[in-house]
Amino acid sequence: MSITIKDIAKMANVSHTTVSRALNNSPFINEDTKRRIVEIANELNYVPNYNAKSLVLNKSYNIGLFFSTIHNGTSSSFFHEVIDGVSSVIRGNYNLVIRGIDDCKDFNYVSKKRFDGIILVSQSESDNPFIYDTINKEIPLIVLNREIEAHNIVNIVSSEKEGAYEATNFLIKSGHKEIAIIEGKIGFKSSIDRKDGFINALIDNKMQIKNEYFIDGNYDVESGFSAMEKLLNLPKVPTAVFCSNDDMAVGAMKAIQKSGFSVPNDISIIGFDDSIFCNYVTPALTTVRKLSRKISIVGGQKLLEILDHSDTNGEKIYIDTELIIRDSVSKLAK
Numbered sequence: 001m002s003i004t005i006k007d008i009a010k011m012a013n014v015s016h017t018t019v020s021r022a023l024n025n026s027p028f029i030n031e032d033t034k035r036r037i038v039e040i041a042n043e044l045n046y047v048p049n050y051n052a053k054s055l056v057l058n059k060s061y062n063i064g065l066f067f068s069t070i071h072n073g074t075s076s077s078f079f080h081e082v083i084d085g086v087s088s089v090i091r092g093n094y095n096l097v098i099r100g101i102d103d104c105k106d107f108n109y110v111s112k113k114r115f116d117g118i119i120l121v122s123q124s125e126s127d128n129p130f131i132y133d134t135i136n137k138e139i140p141l142i143v144l145n146r147e148i149e150a151h152n153i154v155n156i157v158s159s160e161k162e163g164a165y166e167a168t169n170f171l172i173k174s175g176h177k178e179i180a181i182i183e184g185k186i187g188f189k190s191s192i193d194r195k196d197g198f199i200n201a202l203i204d205n206k207m208q209i210k211n212e213y214f215i216d217g218n219y220d221v222e223s224g225f226s227a228m229e230k231l232l233n234l235p236k237v238p239t240a241v242f243c244s245n246d247d248m249a250v251g252a253m254k255a256i257q258k259s260g261f262s263v264p265n266d267i268s269i270i271g272f273d274d275s276i277f278c279n280y281v282t283p284a285l286t287t288v289r290k291l292s293r294k295i296s297i298v299g300g301q302k303l304l305e306i307l308d309h310s311d312t313n314g315e316k317i318y319i320d321t322e323l324i325i326r327d328s329v330s331k332l333a334k
Contacts, residue, residue, distance in 0.1 A: 008044065012040055019037055062094060063097070065119050065121070067082075068126070072220075074219070077246070077277070082144070082292055083296075086299065112137060119300065120142070121145050122148070135150075140303060161196050163194075164193065164272065165201045170323060174329055175332030179242065182252060183215065183244055185219045220248070226251075227252065229259075232259050238267065242270050243269060245271060249269050271285050275287075283328045286323075295319050
């Protein structure tokens, strides 16, 4: 049988209302009493009944974590890092409900009755109707991953263009002149930013931009493999490839090895995201570290602040990337 507030009240010799207020950190409860009640609750492994609390306080105790999609185009490592980051912040306070916008037939599912707040991991402008609908329903909203122009939303993004620029510049400084890119999923803002950073680095270094070195990808291993096969069939194979995420970099490395070439002796590879497996592939993958977990932690913290203080002031927060140099890039003689 689960422990209830009434059980704690009986042991603490106080009313169940006092227990409820103490566990909700009410300022109207004596600190010694509050501390004693919390200690008893911890000893009994008390778990709040969110359904009962929601009826009393008119709250759902649900936070929605929405992705543009949780299927095609969202890598498993990115997906897990975001969930882990948000969960680490809200654990014990709210239930986390995870959905993909593309799985919602309409937005009637999203309501103040169902969600106290929403964190959206946005990847394309197709998410805008969802954003506007959430704002109109006055549901507190945090948008991660994609930069948007809205004065009343907390927007937390990674400096992806700068990260791609740094990665490409590293290849150039390592002596590479024939550099290709395997692009991310079409329509995703991250794909656009990473491509822009790649192009800007070529321009700033007065490098020739070759159309045949721009190959579409889809943010998965399979597309990295097939894109690299296309590059390997070119009359002049590039000496280095910037892959717009790590999953595609792994696919590209597999295609190179299958063709009898080696990384990095014949072709250098750089990824993006710094997924957990980068240290465990051979050779270890040089990549751009995108702090997805940190972004999601900050997002969770900001949403809790809004829910606690009803603060709806907009804010834009940038999280820097970092180039992580490992073994998949070789230096060429200049």
